[in-house]
Amino acid sequence: MNPQTRHNLLDKLRIGPWLILAIITTLVVSFLYPHQLGVLLWSLTKLCWGAYLGYWIDRSIFPYARPDGFNPDRDPKERTLWELLMLRRALIIAAALLALGLGV
Structure with a gap:
């Protein structure tokens, strides 16, 4: 196995x-409190939807300012902009996760 393949696998x-x-924790919950598996599944479903919706909310609000449109290696100014775009996307996704996680 060459070093690049090993690095990709790791x-x-x-x-x-x-x-x-x-x-492991899901197995413990299923063994000790099997009636809570539905609650766990519902919570995981809401978090998955929050991540999905947060990503698409960011893409729809900012269609021309997507992080993949910038090359951070080319220009130091673009690197700062790319970092801010990634931070913006992370904040929007975090807000969507919190909204669905804390909501009904």
């Missing part, structure tokens, strides 16, 4: 411990 697995922890 990059894809970097979230692995969190996934394993989520699976």
Whole structure:
């Protein structure tokens, strides 16, 4: 396995411990409190929708100021702009997650 392939594999697995922890805690909840699995599923569904809607809200409000339209390696000014665009998108997605997570 060449170093680049190994790096790509490790990059894809970097979230692995969190996934394993989520699976373990879900199994614990299902064993101790099986009646709570519906609540867990409903909460996960709302969070997934919040992330999806937040992304598309950002894209629809700012169709011409998307982060993928800028090359941060080309110009230092563009790097700052790219960072601000990414921060804007993260804030909009976080707001949508909070709205659906704290809502009904």
